Amino acid sequence: MTEQINIKPDVSLDLGNKGCGDLAISLMIKMKTVEGGQVLEVRALDTGAQNDIPAWCRMTKNELIAGPCGEGNAFYYIKKKIK
Numbered sequence: 001m002t003e004q005i006n007i008k009p010d011v012s013l014d015l016g017n018k019g020c021g022d023l024a025i026s027l028m029i030k031m032k033t034v035e036g037g038q039v040l041e042v043r044a045l046d047t048g049a050q051n052d053i054p055a056w057c058r059m060t061k062n063e064l065i066a067g068p069c070g071e072g073n074a075f076y077y078i079k080k081k082i083k
Contacts, residue, residue, distance in 0.1 A: 005066050007077045009041035010034065019046035024056050027078075031062065036082035039065065043074050053078075 013030045015023055023044065034040050044053060050068050053076045057064040060081075067076030 005069055005077075007039060007041070007066060009077060010038035012041045013043070015042060015044040015046070015049070017045050019048045020052060023049060023052050027053070027056055028060075031060070031078075031080060034080045036080050038080055040078045040080065042067070042076040042078060044076065045072070045074055049074075049076070 011030070011034050013026065015026055018026055023046065027042070031040065042053065046052075050073070053067065054064050056062075057078055062081050063079040065077045065079050067078075069075050069077075
């Protein structure tokens with residue numbers, strides 16, 4: 001997915017060029033501040049993010065609702081699972 005879509009995030013996280021392990025740890029820490037059902041907007045510039053973020057979502061059972069999309073295909077939208 002490459003186009004910007006209209007999703008209003010509840011929380012944002014800029015990962016910059018973080019990749020692989022640092023990316024996953026940062027996502028885990030930030031997601032602890034997000035409530036179930038809320039949407040986290042993630043900006044990730046590392047080329048591996050296109051594989052790492054969907055894999056992280058599958059492993060954690062959080063829903064990747066869009067991404068990569070937006071400017072530079074650098075944005076991802078993750079809906080936190082409701083426990």
